[in-house]
Amino acid sequence: MTFRFCLFLMTLGAATPTAVLAQNTPRELNTLPTVPDSARRQTRQQPQLSQQPQPPAQPAPSTAPVPASPIPSENSKFAVGLKNGTVYRAYDVETKQPIFGRSYLLLDDQRRIDLSEISFYEDESGHYVRTVLPKSSRETTLRRDRVGRLSLYSQTSTQYAGSGYSPFGYGRYGGYGYGGYGYGGPMYRTVKTEYFSKDNGPIQDLSVRNLSIAxxxxxxxxxxxxxxxxxxxxxxxxxxxxxxxxxxxxxxxxxxxxxxxxxxxxxxxxxxxxxxxxxxxxxxxxxxxxxxxxxxxxxx
Missing domain, CATH: 1.10.287 (Helix Hairpins)
Incomplete structure (x- = not known):
């Protein structure tokens, strides 16, 4: 019996630390579990990585139309070309023919250009060119009436037809007289003279002979x-x-x-x-x- 009692005491002594550890375990359930050092270091490094500056995001291509900027004078509706190759754009082109001095163009009430410098220009009434007429050395202005391999041009002028009565009121090339019907009054007629050019070549008289050659x-x-x-x-x-x-x-x-x-x-x-x-x-x-x-x- 003494042997059995000793064996019981030895068994009880060996189980006591385990029982004490089992009694202490529930009191540690409310605490955070112990994390290994390697995991703790990774956890500390993650916030630092997220705080590093990120490159700015590239904006996605937009398909929305870009608002148009105000139209500058260079994109206006009328063109004025100079002999040196310069081309101006304007909203308004006026021909000025002063009594004293040389004729000129006024662009948008600001820019003044002498007609001797102009090769062509446009205004509300059409397209005009500055050229030398056949058998002449002086430049004049012609209106372009048709565009093609054979382009047509014309010039309209008012001519004095004398005074007195005349039954013939019509002139050549579509001209007509006015203000002269009656006795003793001055008579004028408007004469339209036509020209042509082939392949933008020199201006020629619009005659049957010249056209037959062209x-x-x-x-x-x-x-x-x-x-x-x-x-x-x-x-x-x-x-x-x-x-x-x-x-x-x-x-x-x-x-x-x-x-x-x-x-x-x-x-x-x-x-x-x-x-x-x-x-x-x-x-x-x-x-x-x-x-x-x-x-x-x-x-x-």
């Missing part, structure tokens, strides 16, 4: 111009015949010894002959326009 490589245009030449011949003959008949009628009227009193019937006969050139001239101009249009279409 359109020699287009059979259709040549045929139309040949017909226009015939109309031109008939027009000239009609003018001569009308002038002769009217002159004979005036001679008979002013010489009452041969024809008696009153107006000679030859004057009335000359009126239809004076109308014939107007009709033939209109057909001639129509053929010329068709020949130019055909040539420009054939070169497109």
């Amino acid at each position: 359109t020699a490589d287009n059979a259709g245009s040549v045929a139309l111009l040949m017909q226009a030449r015939k109309y031109q011949t008939f027009t000239t003959l009609s003018y001569i015949a009308a002038a002769g008949v009217v002159a004979a009628g005036l001679f008979s009227t002013l010489n009452p010894g041969q024809s008696g009193s009153g107006i000679s019937p030859l004057i009335y006969a000359g009126i239809p002959l004076a109308i014939v050139p107007i009709v033939l001239g209109s057909k001639q101009q129509q053929n010329i326009k068709q020949a130019i249009s055909l040539y420009n279409r054939g070169s497109e």
